[in-house]
Amino acid sequence: MFAFQAAGVRGVVEYAKLMEAVKGIPVSPGVVIGRALVLDDALHYVPHRIVPEDRVEAQMERLENALAAATSELEEDRARVEEQLGTEPAKIFEFHLGMLHDPALIEPVRTSILEDRVTAEYAVAKAFRTMIARFRAMENEVFRQKTNDLMDLDRRVLSKLMGKTQDRLDRQTEPVVVISHDMTPARAASLDLNKVIGFATDAGGRTSHTSIVAAALGIPVVVGCKHLTQYVEDGDELVIDGKSGVVVVRPDAETIEQYRVEIERISDQQIALREYAELESVTLDGVRINLMGNIEFSHEIEAMISNGGDGVGLYRTEFLFLTSQTEPTEEEQFQDYKQCVELLGGLPLTIRTLDLGADKYTQQRAEEPERNPFLGLRSIRYCLQNLGLFKTQLRAILRASAFGPIKVMFPLVSTTMELRQAKMILKDVMEECKEEGIEFDQNMPIGVMIEVPSAALTATTMAKEVSFFAIGTNDLIQYTLAVDRANEKVANLYSGAHPAVLYLIKRVIRAGRRLGVDTSLCGEIAGDVEYTMLLLGMGLRTLSLVPSQLPNVKRVIRSVDMGQCERLARKIGSFDSERQVLRCLRQQLDEILPGINGGRAAT
Ligand code: PEP
């Protein structure tokens, strides 16, 4: 269609009214054309954006307005503190006010705007960074301590320039495409879909939790675009192509026309795929495959059912915590799980206990960053150190189990001891419920997620403790390959097709089969049609995936027989590189269903 421009090659990008196509990582399919709303986050990242000559004056004006607004806000704060606490404490604002008018700080900002033609926010961020570094390097402790005040002042001025994210979103009257450096899973989950029709970020990986939420939202999303925020300004027209992972900035008329045709083609394809929702999930030779849905919120159950799913194979319950200002009570959690059970009308609900930490924080812990959060106090580890929170959730799950079939599973278990501990706590909570006369399913199946290499390698031991395994490849890939699943800089190394990952999956399936433990797979590769034949061939009979992909995966299942899948799995088992594996998977799928995965890269 047009040549891709590798984003960021030039480092700093001259803003110009030219079309740019930026390649990122596709995480939620679909195409959308709309106007950009750039949500820079003053706390984390200010892009190095250069403005055209005729906008320099406007940037100067923005700076003066922001300085004036910050000054009057500080004066108000000083007056309030003086009234409430006296003159002495109010003096702290004198430093702030003095700095705001200190030529040593403010003149370089003006010079940057005028001479380097950067945005006012970039000039401010740069000048403050330099000043903070200078204070930090001072011998005198009193000066060094002023760095916190400077950081606070920096944030104040930047928030005047950039506005508060939520306010800016709330003010939109037309639907927009959100562009930002990064986005937390919680923010993605709370996007108002009447206003946001797609989004793209500089940061992020294929299976980061933000990407997972994006896929659930069903709007086109591309992450890992590296320097996209440097190319885009508010109001720019954009195309987000969530299938091939391309963002076209300021598309020309011909490109827009090509994408309009693509939007129609996708819509026709979706209509055609709908018929698969009604059909049985069975291979050509009659093997039934259970297709379950992964959900983050109860309202996704409707989509799971209408797409022909057999139940919920993974309910990521932590999202209830992430989207709320306060910790949900037992009653709130119980009501949510009960509602899920009712919506499912007899289909199974697999509840995963809280998987907080790493890229998903509770309100309380957000202030306490860990050095290695993905290797830190996450998931079951967090629950085992926060027993009150864990027991409250277990009670809510048990109470809901009286209303329909619920299974419970523990995430990120890395040792058998942890699993035994979690089960013991569940047993304690069961005893308490019994004593209180609370009804629950005494035979509720207990499972474990296999998503850490140590768990995969000791699956035979784990199997003795549980009635089912759910293989979580999103984490299993990152921990096996030592690649952060949310880091766009190493996204090229993150692959489910790596022979080491496939070896571990195979091992778990074998252990499950030998010890009579049901095994399913619920990582993102379960929804990637390129992997379907391989996963069946390796012996899986249950997959759990994002509901929107259910018809597509079912289409593959109904087009293959088990002999073909097993032959493919054997062949793949002899390969020693991820490339060979992917090439073979793509070729095989293309022979059976040409064009089904048009252009989408495998996970
Ligand atoms: C996984 O790790 O594969 C998984 C399903 O869990 P999550 O993506 O929520 O970490």
Ligand code: MG
């Ligand atoms: Mg996981």
